[in-house]
Amino acid sequence: MSQSEKQQELLLQLKIENQQLLKFKKLNSLMRDTLDTFAVKGRNQSPFTSLFDLLGQELQADQQFIVAINDDETSFSILDATSPQLKNLPAQLLHKKNDIDSEQHVFSQSSAFFDLALSPKWPAVLTTTLPQARSALIQPIRIGQHHYAIVLLSDKTKTFNIEAKTVVASYSSFIASFLSLFENQRLAAERDQLFAQQKRIEQSMVQQDKLAAIGQLAAGVAHELNNPLGFIYSNLNTLKVYMQTVQSFVHNAYATTPALKDVAKAANLSFLLEDSFDLIEESLTGARRSRDIINNLRTFSHPDDISVSKIDLMAILESTIRIANTQIKRNAKLILTKDIASAYVNGNATQLSQVLLNLINNAYHAIDHKQGLITVLITQLGHWLTIKITDNGCGISNSAVSHIFEPFFTTKDVGQGTGLGLSISRAIVEQHNGCLALEHTSADGSVFVVSLPVADASKDD
Amino acid sequence: MRVLRHCLDAADHTCLCDQLVALEQPETACLSIAFGSVHAISALSSCHYATTLSANWVATSSCQDAFSDQATEGSHHLAILQFIDPIGAYGVASRHSDSKTIVEDSKAALQQALLAANKPGELPAFIWCSPSPGLEEGLLTGIRELIGNDVPVFGGSSADNDVSGNWCMFDGQQLIQTGFIIAVLFPSVPISYYFSCGYEETPYSAIVTAANERQLISLNNQPAADVYNAWRGHNSQTPLPAGPVLAASTFSPLGRIVQQYEVSMALLSHPASIRADGSIDLFSQVNTGERITFMQGDTELLVERAATVSGIARQQLSNLYDSKPQAAIVIFCAGCMLAIPDDIKRVHHGIRQALENIPFIGGYTFGEQGRFADGINRHGNLMISAIIFGSDNESV
Numbered sequence: 127m128s129q130s131e132k133q134q135e136l137l138l139q140l141k142i143e144n145q146q147l148l149k150f151k152k153l154n155s156l157m158r159d160t161l162d163t164f165a166v167k168g169r170n171q172s173p174f175t176s177l178f179d180l181l182g183q184e185l186q187a188d189q190q191f192i193v194a195i196n197d198d199e200t201s202f203s204i205l206d207a208t209s210p211q212l213k214n215l216p217a218q219l220l221h222k223k224n225d226i227d228s229e230q231h232v233f234s235q236s237s238a239f240f241d242l243a244l245s246p247k248w249p250a251v252l253t254t255t256l257p258q259a260r261s262a263l264i265q266p267i268r269i270g271q272h273h274y275a276i277v278l279l280s281d282k283t284k285t286f287n288i289e290a291k292t293v294v295a296s297y298s299s300f301i302a303s304f305l306s307l308f309e310n311q312r313l314a315a316e317r318d319q320l321f322a323q324q325k326r327i328e329q330s331m332v333q334q335d336k337l338a339a340i341g342q343l344a345a346g347v348a349h350e351l352n353n354p355l356g357f358i359y360s361n362l363n364t365l366k367v368y369m370q371t372v373q374s375f376v377h378n379a380y381a382t383t384p385a386l387k388d389v390a391k392a393a394n395l396s397f398l399l400e401d402s403f404d405l406i407e408e409s410l411t412g413a414r415r416s417r418d419i420i421n422n423l424r425t426f427s428h429p430d431d432i433s434v435s436k437i438d439l440m441a442i443l444e445s446t447i448r449i450a451n452t453q454i455k456r457n458a459k460l461i462l463t464k465d466i467a468s469a470y471v472n473g474n475a476t477q478l479s480q481v482l483l484n485l486i487n488n489a490y491h492a493i494d495h496k497q498g499l500i501t502v503l504i505t506q507l508g509h510w511l512t513i514k515i516t517d518n519g520c521g522i523s524n525s526a527v528s529h530i531f532e533p534f535f536t537t538k539d540v541g542q543g544t545g546l547g548l549s550i551s552r553a554i555v556e557q558h559n560g561c562l563a564l565e566h567t568s569a570d571g572s573v574f575v576v577s578l579p580v581a582d583a584s585k586d587d
Numbered sequence: 588m589r590v591l592r593h594c595l596d597a598a599d600h601t602c603l604c605d606q607l608v609a610l611e612q613p614e615t616a617c618l619s620i621a622f623g624s625v626h627a628i629s630a631l632s633s634c635h636y637a638t639t640l641s642a643n644w645v646a647t648s649s650c651q652d653a654f655s656d657q658a659t660e661g662s663h664h665l666a667i668l669q670f671i672d673p674i675g676a677y678g679v680a681s682r683h684s685d686s687k688t689i690v691e692d693s694k695a696a697l698q699q700a701l702l703a704a705n706k707p708g709e710l711p712a713f714i715w716c717s718p719s720p721g722l723e724e725g726l727l728t729g730i731r732e733l734i735g736n737d738v739p740v741f742g743g744s745s746a747d748n749d750v751s752g753n754w755c756m757f758d759g760q761q762l763i764q765t766g767f768i769i770a771v772l773f774p775s776v777p778i779s780y781y782f783s784c785g786y787e788e789t790p791y792s793a794i795v796t797a798a799n800e801r802q803l804i805s806l807n808n809q810p811a812a813d814v815y816n817a818w819r820g821h822n823s824q825t826p827l828p829a830g831p832v833l834a835a836s837t838f839s840p841l842g843r844i845v846q847q848y849e850v851s852m853a854l855l856s857h858p859a860s861i862r863a864d865g866s867i868d869l870f871s872q873v874n875t876g877e878r879i880t881f882m883q884g885d886t887e888l889l890v891e892r893a894a895t896v897s898g899i900a901r902q903q904l905s906n907l908y909d910s911k912p913q914a915a916i917v918i919f920c921a922g923c924m925l926a927i928p929d930d931i932k933r934v935h936h937g938i939r940q941a942l943e944n945i946p947f948i949g950g951y952t953f954g955e956q957g958r959f960a961d962g963i964n965r966h967g968n969l970m971i972s973a974i975i976f977g978s979d980n981e982s983v
Contacts, residue, residue: 238710240734245708287737
């Protein structure tokens with residue numbers, strides 16, 4: 127071999143190596159640009175947007191997307207894509223020619239497709255979604271136990287060559303770091319969501335504990351108060367009878383001995399007798415109220431002590447509205463709207479009637495003007511019956527909203543409300559596998575919603 | 588991936604079959620590439636055990652005999668490289684073909700090979716081919732039309748001992764005389780390659796002013812033979828008369844200069860015969876408008892060249908992929924071999940040294956297919972190529 131040819135050979139060798147270096151330079155440039163772009167925009171956009179931009183510029187890709195493969199490699203979902211149609215694509219099954227373990231799916235290996243039309247491996251759903259795609263470059267990426275793949279598509283055949291495949295393969299570790307970032311963001315979001323859920327559960331548990339404690343306390347107090355209250359109530363009734371006897375005796379004495387009238391007058395006996403009756407009556411009213419409170423406490427503590435059967439909720443609602451209307455009609459109009467002909471639930475009619483009456487009464491008490499309007503709407507959605515009670519009252523203050531379902535919380539004046547209405551109502555509704563919630567409140571009124579499962583419907587539905 | 592090299596004595600058919608049976612592996616090879624004398628390839632095709640040993644074969648007849656890193660005696664050998672690569676994918680297809688249908692046959696066979704590899708529509712990492720002489724350009728055109736120029740295509744045209752047309756190829760199922768076999772490789776190891784000639788440029792060149800496929804009619808509007816013989820005269824060589832000139836022109840072929848990165852690489856055309864009308868029949872196609880250069884060579888250039896080409900391919904495997912060589916295929920033009928019969932052992936020795944004693948097989952072919960660094964697959968004559976398969980520690 128001549129000296130000049132040896133030199134030419136060496137030069138060619140150097141040129142080939144230079145070509146390789148240029149490829150690495152291109153790769154480095156791609157990585158640097160990616161880092162720069164991400165550093166500037168990364169916090170404000172999807173982590174893949176910059177990646178897609180740069181890869182698209184370098185490798186002439188018309189579309190790009192990243193897929194996540196499920197753990198058993200039977201389906202894939204689109205993590206992110208340049209095409210809006212792909213972004214909204216639901217999870218898809220992966221095509222496998224047969225069930226042999228060694229059979230690889232399309233995203234499992236680094237590959238360059240010069241003509242997608244020739245490949246039965248290419249998922250049909252992608253052909254349907256992006257019919258213009260003719261060639262593809264696929265690079266699988268593995269992060270821990272998770273499998274992903276980045277896919278570059280072109281509208282022309284033979285777009286991606288072996289060099290492009292090598293560049294993307296080399297770049298894949300960088301893409302992996304993006305995916306890790308994405309994964310970390312997803313995990314952080316999931317963690318935050320779990321924390322929030324945990325906090326809600328803890329708060330709920332505290333609330334449940336509080337309710338349980340109150341329930342136990344209420345049961346104990348009710349039991350302890352019931353006996354003395356029985357004495358008081360019984361004795362007051364007996365005293366009332368005694369006083370009637372005394373009054374009768376005094377009147378008889380006046381008849382037989384008129385002089386006693388002067389003595390009695392001097393002693394203001396008529397007033398004493400009359401006032402004694404008033405005092406007894408007031409005491410009996412107080413005792414009755416105490417008895418009601420104790421009964422409410424017992425209901426709160428043991429709402430399930432009542433028998434359950436399939437009941438006509440519509441009939442209960444109509445009956446409750448009739449009862450409520452006797453008081454409400456003076457200041458407000460009460461309208462029942464039915465979207466359904468019948469509504470049956472499994473439950474206790476008395477308790478549910480109590481709940482509805484409570485809610486309607488609360489709505490009425492919230493109305494402080496003469497144009498009061500309370501609407502009751504009953505609807506059915508799937509296996510759930512919903513009763514929506516809307517008023518045009520003064521609404522509930524922000525500070526009160528979080529406490530309205532707590533026992534003994536009331537916005538009414540002292541002596542006007544026990545503060546047990548809503549908490550008992552919620553306990554009853556939950557005992558019926560339903561829920562009671564404040565849907566909306568503002569200065570223009572409030573909306574409470576009771577949801578109950580339709581009789582015989584699955585409890586989990 | 589494992590690559591196993593075998594060099595079997597194929598003089599006796601029964602003995603060859605016994606040797607093949609003895610090669611049985613726990614895993615069937617995905618692909619076997621082989622070279623052997625015409626007799627050896629024929630013997631292989633009649634041994635039914637061949638398909639048990641390997642799912643796919645590209646066995647090509649070599650001029651005289653195959654060669655390998657193992658020194659051999661006698662003249663009928665079968666040199667085999669077996670590829671055992673469960674992670675990779677391989678597919679082979681073949682066609683009986685002719686110059687009229689070769690382009691379409693090439694495309695159809697490539698698609699069939701991709702399908703056999705379970706990779707339809709995908710670009711393979713490498714294509715190995717074995718055409719019969721005369722079909723090479725059409726074969727490459729078909730490949731280019733289907734998948735472009737992105738995949739390196741290497742191979743050698745089947746040969747016989749006297750250009751009598753007895754060459755043959757075996758694909759594992761059938762023996763083909765006029766046609767081709769094509770193999771697509773998706774290996775789990777990197778492959779490096781180098782394609783070059785063992786000749787030097789001279790200052791003498793001319794433009795092809797008339798040509799018909801492989802018939803060079805005129806250069807600078809003068810009969811091609813006149814110009815060619817004038818160049819020979821300038822180079823102190825005797826003019827060649829009309830008739831077969833294959834052997835006489837081995838050290839003075841024509842070259843088409845391919846510029847790549849400011850460096851000229853020559854794609855050679857070997858004059859086969861001079862016609863009475865002054866045109867020259869070549870062993871590869873030339874096109875009107877191309878510049879043709881008179882090339883010169885000698886024994887030392889050819890002996891050195893095979894080692895240099897092998898060494899560059901080995902070095903590239905290390906430089907580009909940081910991979911250790913596992914096995915190699917070396918293609919050496921039959922014309923070159925016939926020109927230096929007494930020095931051919933020096934060629935083998937040089938290759939063995941350059942490849943640092945890794946196993947290799949080779950054949951002497953009637954045409955060589957490969958690509959220079961410009962990334963275009965070409966067919967040439969009097970060319971030398973080396974293809975080296977790396978080790979598992981690196982990915983492709």
